[in-house]
Amino acid sequence: MAVPTYATPLERIWHYAYLVICGLIFFFLIAPIIVIIPLSFNAEPYFTFTDRMLSFDPEGYSMRWYRSLLTFGMQNPDATGWAFWSDAWQNANWVKAAKNSIIIGVFSTLLATVLGTLAALGLSRPEMPFRRAIMAILISPMIVPLIITATGMFFFYSNPCELLGLVGLPTNCGRLAGTYLGVILAHATLGIPFVIITVTATLVGFDQSLNRAAASLGANPRTTFFRVTMPLILPGVISGALFAFVTSFDEVVAVLFIAGPEQQTIPRQMWNGIREQISPAILAVATLLVIFSIALLTTVELLRRRSERIRGVTPR
């Protein structure tokens, strides 16, 4: 963004001041993320820069928290070789949490993406009845405060069939609280609004005549969808899916309320790490997750560029 040639000197000064202000705001955004990286190498179990760290004494730094990601919860952390790794894979708390996070994240994302994309296709058809009202309902999981959603889910998932009693059916069909299925359903619910919003936004720019062209050339609706519509809206779907995945991956309130001990996810384990058993291990996890996020963001950026190439929009 260059200063226009007709700008007055005052406007020039303002322009540079504006850039400085923006720089400061970016610093505000990023500083808390930068500060955790050195702390994850703290030799002491507290979230503080020790004197030894500040004087760059190598004694003040250690890899112990990264090691504890593997060893915490293991049966026999002193083993070597194969026994160590298989023990870590099966028993280490953080490894278990990572597995849970991925299982729950993947399945809830799949569910949210499939249902959300179908619904977005329906919603973007001009014939859709009660469009606005239905849209409002589908987006509401994002709008209703999480504490309320989690509270409601806690009761419902403890006994999902309670309401069947109203129509005279048996009211006891087990619990969803404390099961993987329960957490997956809850996280899918929370991720759905993101899928709806991103996919409908993509469909706004979608030229419906392409579908009609395919149909007129003899393609049945299924072929049309998979060969024409899908490739074009795919970036929107993927970006929605990423939002849904990240929502699940970072969600702790619903997990606190409805997950059981078997479904401890990474954020749940971090919650423990902040409140119950203070440990910079959560900072080590955070550092790893920042790297993971950068990888994800790069993927999204590449996808965006690809989609622009396909649609023939040249970047400004």
Next chain:
Amino acid sequence: MTRRLIAGTALALIFGVAAQAQDGPINITTYGGAFGAAVNEAFVKPFTAETGVQATMVDNDNPPATLKAQVEAGNITSDVFDVEQSDVLRLCDEGLIEPIDPSILPAAADGTPAEDDYLPQALHECATAIMVWSTVIAYNTEAFPDAAPTTVADFFDTKTFPGKRGIIKRPKYALEFALLGDGVPADEVYDVLSTPEGVDRAFAKLDSIKDQVVWWEAGAQAPQLLADKEVSMTLAYNGRIFDAIVDEGKPFAFVWDGANLDMDYWVVPMGAPNRDVAMQFIAFASDPARQADLSKYIAYGPPRESASASVGTYKDGTTEMAPYLPTTPENAERAVVNDAGFWADHDTELTERFNSWLAGA
């Protein structure tokens, strides 16, 4: 085919395989963490070694809720649970746990029957205490190089002992503690707190240092506040401070005056599949020598008087545990035993008033 195999594996991964209750092997559910590990070493492994009955530890972050759910669903997968005092009252009143016959508990070495050997409140019609922990004053020794604080009154004296104070952000512990600081004898605390004037008195005492207080909610925050020098003195759970002193070499120390003792209990869910084995386990874990052994792994005290004397050293082999335990006689001199019955009655009312007081200017 491969695809089906993968799908099958994925399903098995997600939903797990429901464990079927059988005769013989028992499951023991605790809050897990360091305490779970200690219970495993001190009770569970020796039990299996001695009786040959397979016993397995299950970690759970909310055992009473799980117990309630399992009993109500008629699908009990654990035979013994570790719960806190307030839960014992509720679960017993609601008929969710089995009564425990005190005559199954072994007598002390000198022949004192179990009923006389346990601390007050440690035996309940439905539960027996596992261990005693306490909420106690801890301070950073570097903050007070000249004279160390020794009493609850010193905690409230910010002139002689400057620096901020950390207090737990809930009325339980904070109010009892304020009364002790105001000179109420330990055995009268709950009587005074039952009167409106007593509650006013406790709040007035807290008011006197309100602008100097940093409130904490989770147990791990107290040692963090001390280590960061955010506070010079704080209420804390004794186990956390012990870890900081012994494992991390932090310059922290205790003031045992006015400690608030609390207990964890063994309970057996109503209709447990291996009820008899569960009772056998509880009797086994009630042995004074076993209880003293628990203190080898974690800084919690035994609930039986006769066990206190036989407490040895920490697992590092050098640290004498007795000075760090809330049950050691000299530490317990001016201790209050937490009254869960009082808090079951007054929790909501006092929590509302406490929050209202906190929020006020």
Next chain:
Amino acid sequence: MANALDPHAAIATTATGLTDGALRTADGRPLVRALARSQSLARRRAFLLVLPLLAFILITFVVPIGQMLQRSFYNDGFSAHMPQLSQWFADNPRGVEPDDAAWTALATDLQAAAEGRTIGIVGTRINYDVPGTRSLFTSTGRQVRRGLEPPYQAALLDINEDWGSPQLWSAMRNAATPLTGNFYLAAVDRSRADDGSIVQVEERQQVYVMLFMRTFWLSLVITAITFILGFPIAHLLATLPMRKSNLLMILVLLPFWTSLLVRTTSWMVLLQQQGVINDVLVWLGVIGGSQRLQMIYNQTGTIIAMTHILLPFMILPLYSVMRTINPSYVRAARSLGATSWTAFRRVYFPQTLPGLGAGALLVFILAVGYYITPALVGGSSGQLISNMIAMHMTDTLNWSMAAALAALLLGAVLLLYWVYDRMVGIDNLKLG
């Protein structure tokens, strides 16, 4: 509505169709009907696509919330386990002194509840209204299990004279019907006096109204700050060339995708009195070593941490709207003699309003329901209403109270949501 037609329907008008004055399709049906039919088919198809998700959301989201709200006005903890006494209350209006029948009903119910081990539930329900009565029920329960002889009034008063308290009888009468508004009254710091009238609770017990006000006020402040900080950033990103702005966008998205808990923790590291910011200020000599600022465990800490966490929710919608604003409008305004400020105020800013609306709605609503961050950095003055809901859910186990507080909060949020939908339209919500 031509594009509403099913592409497979062969539609043609024929000359014959015109003879009776109505258009007909090739197979001779009236065009109006064919159109209506194909339209309703298209409608049904669109609806069928949405249906699975709608059903999913209704079952996993709308129903649970409805069920939870039901608890705020329905609590049968007393009436289900004390049937006879509840019946007596139903038969005798307020003001009737408890007679022998009442005392007999009380004693029978207490005996049954003590045998059935439900007395704890009954006591807990009454304890919500009259603190200290839970133990009255449980201890009486233990005694009546050993047997109770008539006359019951004397026998019960003998066990504990509190059984004669008018306050207790009034509370039992209130609890005798499972439908109750008392939890809502309590949620706005009101209660029912012994004669049934509604009064304000004692001043030192009042907490919820103040917390609701504080929650809305803090959320408003946070929304305003995110706007002030987010607007320049969104504008910069929207006016830079795409490749540069996408790089800078990573700086916005990285915090957005970093765990909430981690960001909150790192604010604790930065803000505490011995923390990084205070250290830097002391080192620079801005403040003395003994005047370290208290920036955490109070409202300041809550505002800073929540602003940071919610800022991307303001930037992203603003950015997506600003991207679409044609820069030539501002140039046109300048060329017509507007100063840069006027051009911004009169031409550019009004076009950003939909993005601002979406951002403000998101930030405000998320802030209102925030639980984690205030719980960790809020201290005593940074607590919000959500912390009270969580406390009643997990600590005091007064779920009806939690539900009543949640219902009031939900009502406020839905009102906002509705206003937003009227003004901007919920289908215009965009993220990046």
